[in-house]
Amino acid sequence: MSSPDLNIRHVARLARLSLTDEEVTTFEGQLGRVLEHIEHLKKLDVTDVEPTAHTYPVFNVTREDTPGTSLPREAVLGIAPRAANNLVIVPKVVE
Amino acid sequence: MDLARLTISEIQEGFRAKTFGPVDLLRTLELRIESAEPKIQAFLSRDFQEALKLAEHADVSLPLGGIPIGIKDVINVKGQPCTSASKILQGYTAPYDATVITKLKAAGAIPYGRLNMDEFAMGSSTENSAYQVTKNPWDNSRIPGGSSGGSAAAVAALEVPAALGSDTGGSIRQPAALCGCVGLKPSYGRVSRYGLVAFASSLDQIGPFARSTRDCAMLLNAITGRDPMDSTSLDRPAEDFTAQLGRDLKGVRLGIPKEYFVDGMNPKVRATVEAAIKQCADAGAELVEISLPHTEYAVSVYYIIATAEASANLARFDGVRYGKRADIPKDLMDLYQRTRAEGFGSEVKRRIILGTYVLSSGYYDAYYLRAQKVRTLIRRDFEAAYEKVDAIVCPTSPDVAFPIGERANDPLKMYLADIFTIAANLAGICGISVPCGFVEEDGKKLPVGLQFLGKSLDETRLLSIADAYEQASGWSKEIAPL
Numbered sequence: 001m002s003s004p005d006l007n008i009r010h011v012a013r014l015a016r017l018s019l020t021d022e023e024v025t026t027f028e029g030q031l032g033r034v035l036e037h038i039e040h041l042k043k044l045d046v047t048d049v050e051p052t053a054h055t056y057p058v059f060n061v062t063r064e065d066t067p068g069t070s071l072p073r074e075a076v077l078g079i080a081p082r083a084a085n086n087l088v089i090v091p092k093v094v095e
Numbered sequence: 096m097d098l099a100r101l102t103i104s105e106i107q108e109g110f111r112a113k114t115f116g117p118v119d120l121l122r123t124l125e126l127r128i129e130s131a132e133p134k135i136q137a138f139l140s141r142d143f144q145e146a147l148k149l150a151e152h153a154d155v156s157l158p159l160g161g162i163p164i165g166i167k168d169v170i171n172v173k174g175q176p177c178t179s180a181s182k183i184l185q186g187y188t189a190p191y192d193a194t195v196i197t198k199l200k201a202a203g204a205i206p207y208g209r210l211n212m213d214e215f216a217m218g219s220s221t222e223n224s225a226y227q228v229t230k231n232p233w234d235n236s237r238i239p240g241g242s243s244g245g246s247a248a249a250v251a252a253l254e255v256p257a258a259l260g261s262d263t264g265g266s267i268r269q270p271a272a273l274c275g276c277v278g279l280k281p282s283y284g285r286v287s288r289y290g291l292v293a294f295a296s297s298l299d300q301i302g303p304f305a306r307s308t309r310d311c312a313m314l315l316n317a318i319t320g321r322d323p324m325d326s327t328s329l330d331r332p333a334e335d336f337t338a339q340l341g342r343d344l345k346g347v348r349l350g351i352p353k354e355y356f357v358d359g360m361n362p363k364v365r366a367t368v369e370a371a372i373k374q375c376a377d378a379g380a381e382l383v384e385i386s387l388p389h390t391e392y393a394v395s396v397y398y399i400i401a402t403a404e405a406s407a408n409l410a411r412f413d414g415v416r417y418g419k420r421a422d423i424p425k426d427l428m429d430l431y432q433r434t435r436a437e438g439f440g441s442e443v444k445r446r447i448i449l450g451t452y453v454l455s456s457g458y459y460d461a462y463y464l465r466a467q468k469v470r471t472l473i474r475r476d477f478e479a480a481y482e483k484v485d486a487i488v489c490p491t492s493p494d495v496a497f498p499i500g501e502r503a504n505d506p507l508k509m510y511l512a513d514i515f516t517i518a519a520n521l522a523g524i525c526g527i528s529v530p531c532g533f534v535e536e537d538g539k540k541l542p543v544g545l546q547f548l549g550k551s552l553d554e555t556r557l558l559s560i561a562d563a564y565e566q567a568s569g570w571s572k573e574i575a576p577l
């Protein structure tokens with residue numbers, strides 16, 4: 001049973017994830033059942049209930065704006081899949 | 096004396112009396128690992144020579160001096176692999192230490208080995224690891240629980256005296272229960288998450304596994320505290336979490352939530368937990384029946400919020416700055432899509448899809464916002480309960496360890512394995528699982544866990560209660576067949 005609203009291919013594109021036809025079919029069935037299960041949340045009256053994004057009320061936490069040590073450039077570039085001239089290399093983005 | 100059997104406090108007595116030293120301990124553990132690993136497969140990797148160097152120079156006067164601690168593969172240790180049991184991080188070497196590792200090292204501990212887990216901590220059985228399936232030390236045909244299954248199995252199989260894991264919906268407490276060790280999820284904000292590969296940022300918390308409550312308290316002492324690198328870590332007055340250990344249960348008010356004893360749970364597990372609760376009463380605890388009326392919604396709320404947050408957190412794995420990159424991409428979009436398709440396993444893809452969907456335009460209010468509102472109701476349930484009781488006592492898991500493969504193709508059934516642990520993460524409170532007896536299945540003894548849930552930042556009392564039960568019952572002394 002799949003949810004009529006859940007367009008797996010569209011969502012996968014949003015998530016920058018390519019899926020095989022087989023994965024689309026499997027996920028449709030499995031996530032359809034999960035979505036059916038979570039339907040019961042709609043029974044609850046949540047008018048005037050504040051949403052909880054975070055369980056401990058801390059807001060706008062900032063730290064002193066003082067320079068500290070960062071990771072060395074070589075350590076960071078050293079773990080990139082491709083790097084040269086102190087830059088990470090990616091396929092051409094602009095024509 | 097088999098050094099591998101000792102708890103941290105027992106090891107320290109030996110170190111300080113000079114009966115044995117950190118090098119003796121590490122060598123004993125390494126032999127133990129070599130003999131157990133072919134069956135258990137808890138470790139993804141380990142560097143014995145590196146650990147040996149640290150053991151040779153260990154300062155045993157420090158709080159955890161010379162104690163080897165296994166590390167779930169989701170926490171960065173400088174110079175070691177950190178794959179989160181995913182192919183997308185194969186070959187990645189951590190360039191820095193997570194704050195918990197900096198703190199463990201400052202306390203003299205030796206981070207030892209990378210422990211298996213469900214990929215990106217998504218799962219309840221450790222079967223979702225891209226590398227290997229860890230086995231339960233009590234019955235090698237069964238799962239160790241998850242997602243920190245490697246941490247639980249390594250501690251239960253005497254490969255390390257303690258380990259770190261992470262708990263987003265029960266990933267410390269559930270495997271601790273199924274492997275028969277003690278596992279603590281601290282309150283949200285207690286422990287810095289800097290250097291933890293993020294899964295669901297409003298739920299994740301790092302915590303310890305050990306073979307006693309006291310050892311967990313000692314580890315929490317070492318890893319807690321405000322960290323400028325994690326703005327959700329709380330600035331709290333210093334506390335010694337071992338301060339109230341060794342007390343009894345007289346006058347302690349324990350709440351029993353009726354919603355946590357449900358049809359469909361393993362009746363033998365239920366009977367074992369009920370007997371354990373009776374033992375708490377016999378030891379002087381006052382039992383109070385309570386209700387957490389929104390319990391039935393917790394799993395649904397969790398799978399909306401956790402997947403939504405995961406879909407955002409896992410956007411960083413794009414093949415650009417670290418980890419795997421797909422070969423010969425034709426453009427940037429192709430690089431993203433194929434890197435992620437090749438690098439992520441099924442469960443991770445499934446959760447990214449669900450999380451992206453519940454956040455997508457037109458569905459956000461119906462799913463994500465509504466789930467956050469129900470999360471408020473769940474949080475209020477606990478607040479009301481803690482006006483009447485000091486802690487809540489309930490099962491950690493509705494079942495014992497299940498056979499490998501049994502739930503692998505039924506994600507919903509797998510998700511429901513977490514029904515008793517998830518609400519604590521949604522409410523931000525602390526929880527601990529301690530061994531409370533055994534159930535026999537197919538001729539094998541399988542451990543059952545008793546869960547205590549304390550209010551937010553009430554770890555000192557939670558640990559005191561769990562320790563009192565542990566001392567009264569003695570179950571944590573049971574060791575898996577070697």
